[in-house]
Amino acid sequence: MSDWKRAPALSADTSAAAEAFQIQRWRELSMREKATLVTALSQAADAMALAGIRILYPSAAPRECFLRLAIRRLGFELAARVYPEIADLTE
Numbered sequence: 001m002s003d004w005k006r007a008p009a010l011s012a013d014t015s016a017a018a019e020a021f022q023i024q025r026w027r028e029l030s031m032r033e034k035a036t037l038v039t040a041l042s043q044a045a046d047a048m049a050l051a052g053i054r055i056l057y058p059s060a061a062p063r064e065c066f067l068r069l070a071i072r073r074l075g076f077e078l079a080a081r082v083y084p085e086i087a088d089l090t091e
Contacts, residue, residue: 064089 010019029037046069053068054060060068067086070079080086 009016010022014022026034049069049072050065053065053072057064057068067079067083067089070083071086073079074082076086
């Protein structure tokens with residue numbers, strides 16, 4: 001018997017056959033296709049994060065939204081080092 005163990009499922013509500021198909025499709029993508037996919041997913045994540053920031057801070061200017069997104073991406077400490085004006089933000 002092999003020591004190989006199946007990785008846990010990527011999603012609890014997806015069949016093993018569908019998951020295997022998805023993984024195989026990812027393996028077949030060219031590097032360009034993978035880069036395009038990752039870029040699109042990153043942009044979608046940023047858009048959702050900005051939407052959440054706008055809900056929490058409806059009167060925030062675009063720069064403030066950008067800074068709050070930087071805090072989410074980088075953590076407060078690093079974001080404040082990169083963008084010192086973050087220290088001026090109020091909760």
